[in-house]
Amino acid sequence: MTPNERIAEAAWRAVFNQLGGLPTRPGWCLQAVRVIVEDAMSWPSHELYARYLVAGTTRRPGTPEQRLAAARLDPWAADMEASAKQLGWRVPGVERQAGDLVFNHAVAAPIGHVGVLISRDVVLENIDPAFRPGSVHLGHHSLSLTPYAALPWTLVARVPELAV
Secondary structure, eight states: OOHHHHHHHHHHHHHTTOOTTOOSSTTOHHHHHHHHHHHHHTOOTTHHHHHHOOOOOTTSOSOHHHHHHHHHHSOOHHHHHHHHHHHTOBOOGGGOOTTOEEEETTTTTTTOEEEEEEETTEEEEEOOGGGOTTSEEOSSTTEEEEEGGGSOOSEEEOOOSSOO
16 A cells, blocks of 8 residues: 555544544644654654654744754644655645645745645645635534645645655
């Protein structure tokens, strides 16, 4: 099974409220994605950050090293997006598939936003329902199903099989 297939499967478990450890409040999109990816990859908690958080967003002050240190203390979706770009995870939007991560660093600036594609055209995201009136709100863990086309995503990223 590929990483994308495992991530999509874990995301579907989240949809059906069968995945533990998800944040219960809106606004914790990166934490929700982290839990889904780590469950899919059978990694311990926070392993996604340990393996792949390699850049802090330029919206953080200081040198690249200082931004990364700040990101490790309080990771933002924009930091994970910057890391995914640096690691070469970018996938053309037309090649997106279930299990890919979708980012928009401009949403909720400077923090950004991230979700998981559960199909080519549907994003599972942790979001306040007030920000997604047209989405399907699942009623648990602040999760919503949103059409991919509803937002201008700034990055589609694919988690690799092996650590970099």
